[in-house]
Amino acid sequence: FAYDWSRELATCNPDYYRWEQWFFTQLYEKGLVYRATAVVNWDPVDQTVLANEQVIEGCGWRSGAPVERREIPQWFLRITAYADELLEELDRMDEWPEAVKTMQRNWIGRSQGLQIRFALSDGSGQLEVFTTRPDTLLGATYMAVAPEHPLAVAAAARDPAVAELLEACKRQSTSEAIMETMEKRGLSLGITVDHPLSGAPLPVWVANFVLISYGTGAVMSVPAHDQRDYEFAQRHALPIRQVVRPADGSVIDVEREAYTEHGILINSGEFDGLDFELAFDAIAQRLEAQGRATRRTQYRLRDWLVSRQRYWGCPIPVLYDENGTVVPESAERLPVVLPEEINWAGVNSPLRSMPAFLQATLPDGRPARRETDTFDTFFESSWYFTRFTCADSTTAMVDARADYWMPVDIYIGGIEHAVLHLLYARFFHKAMRDAGLVKSDEPFKRLLTQGMVCKETYFRAGVNGRKQYFNPEQVEVVLDAKGRAVSARAKADNLPVIIGPVEKMSKSKNNGVDPQTLIARYGADTVRLYTMFAAPPDQSLEWSDSAVEGQYRFLKSLWRQVTDHVANSAPADPGGMSEALKALRRHIHETIVKVSDDISRRYKFNTAIAAVMELLNHLSRMNIDTAAAHAVRQEGLDTVVLLLAPIVPHITAVLWQALGHSDDLSVAAWPTADALALTRDEVEMVVQVNGRKRAVVSVPASADKAACEAIALADENVQRFVTGKAMHKIIVVPGKLVNVVVGE
């Protein structure tokens, strides 16, 4: 395995991004690209769009001014057109971790439900809601709409209190995490709808936690059977009406908490006694017959917003004519190159005030204005791996070589990419497939999600609540007797810094640690070995270099044993295969089996290394008094070198030559276990009495169940615990364990 640097590419190079501009125009032709308004965080002082990360406690990170929600036109990719395929394909992706597949399933969030139209009581129109629980329809006691919903906007014109709430909502973040955790606020709009079954009037409220972007931006509220509706009803003294009881007859109290499980309908007239499925169908049929509802599949997944109002990036290849009509750039005029001779003035993209970029002509020669938004960088990272297969292609985005290499055999990345990057990349690949560019359905056959490498953060509070982060190398940490950090100071000024939580290493938190210092001190092999030994790759890890010394010692010991071995020739006494030598050879071959499995199947490099360490410890205690012993040690050292080669390639390459091999280690064959060497005459069995370990006995490998029982019961300590007690049964797990179950 090696890096083929001839395929190296940079996604900021026009030779690369011209193809995603081209592909974007292809998707536009197919209707998979559209322009629509979307809400952004707007800094009213800097007059710029902010990322969620740049909003600190509701204020812009530079200006400190309260951020506003603002709707602007932006470009979207229709990933929802692929929602079903992205979801269903997951069932066949058996080399992906379950956790990632579960996260993607939940992110796509397909649900079957009913879209119900409630008539406004004053006859002025209707209110549409989507629900996955039509069985609870008769438990609906009020309606709730998003602040951006037309009914809320209309009510604001009549009611200053509603207007004020809507104004407050305009200042809330676009981040879902913040919206979900903020104080739940709401007001009655002073209007009602008619319940489609009972005809009862239900008040319509506006609530700041109803999302305009999900479903219809309105919900029917069933406080008895939805916890959030319950909390809102409690707070605003709205009625709670139970319409479902547990199927198992257990007692619940919906005045205390919502009962959200499926159950049997009550208080629902003719639908009483039906279970979830029957009630869903019966109520859906009734409303559909009356034209008041439609069955619908709803997704949580939203279309991919690819517009960014930033300078650094790939320009979106679109022109607007004098009427503002969209005209995609023609293929022969691509790429639209991002100008690098720019004039920075203020915080906004310089493209917006750059006539040479803005003023363009349409392919037919008419004057036009150029789009100044650039692509989300996830766009670049969604297909670079496919471009690696034919990075030198100047005539096509990808060519036939892509089908030789793709899909990627194993893709390795951090778990933090479980949904966004990995879902965008899957979508992009399918879109490329449907454009005839690749044949495979999925980009990544096997996925290994690395755990994150985490590290303590250090900071001082800065202006506007924006933290000033310090790198661990700039900080002196004071530890207590147990090795816990109690305080920290910046080396530069010797003043205290705050010790923050342990978080994934990132530029924004400045908590990355460069391994170069360790490499300079111990060499690359030791650092590689240590990194592999610290934890399995899929596990998160708090970086600490305190244990690296042990790996250094291990490699020194290996070096010494090999050099000692080759410096001494074999003893004259030929000797024979003693029991001890047989046991050692068995250990050598058991280690081959273990390490091969750990590296190729389990991806547990830490236990592979531990097994090699045990073998080397065993070899170091050998007494080399015969030629046979010398030969076994040669076999053992050869094996250790071969097994470690992928992890510490430099040292092992030298030792391999030292051990007398003329071939190069990098082309040497992986060792295979000798089945004969693996055989055992005796095995150890644990003897338990009532599940507690009382002895470990040695039994012949060929012993049957009765023989194992007899040997187990003959043990002195086992006898102490079974004598005088009624023996109920004996469980024998062949080759492993005997459990004697006795009475008290």
Add this chain to the structure above:
RNA sequence: GCCCGGGUGGCGGAACUGGUAGACGCAGCGGACUUAAAAUCCGCCGAUCGCAAGGUCGUGCCGGUUCGAUUCCGGCUCCGGGCACCA
């Protein structure tokens, strides 16, 4: 708030399909070698009772299933990741 992980000695971790909890390593303690130090080698190293043999407790907390639970189930708690403009 929602979704996904995780919590095991002083520390990193092991126990792969319900079958010996703590492999391997770090740190620590004791010893050998040395004028001394480094390096190296040997021994100890979860808590507790016991002279010992051995016993009891112990895998975040509470409860359950099982002959047997770090592993399975229910409920909590704390930590990490993601929540669509950090990438």
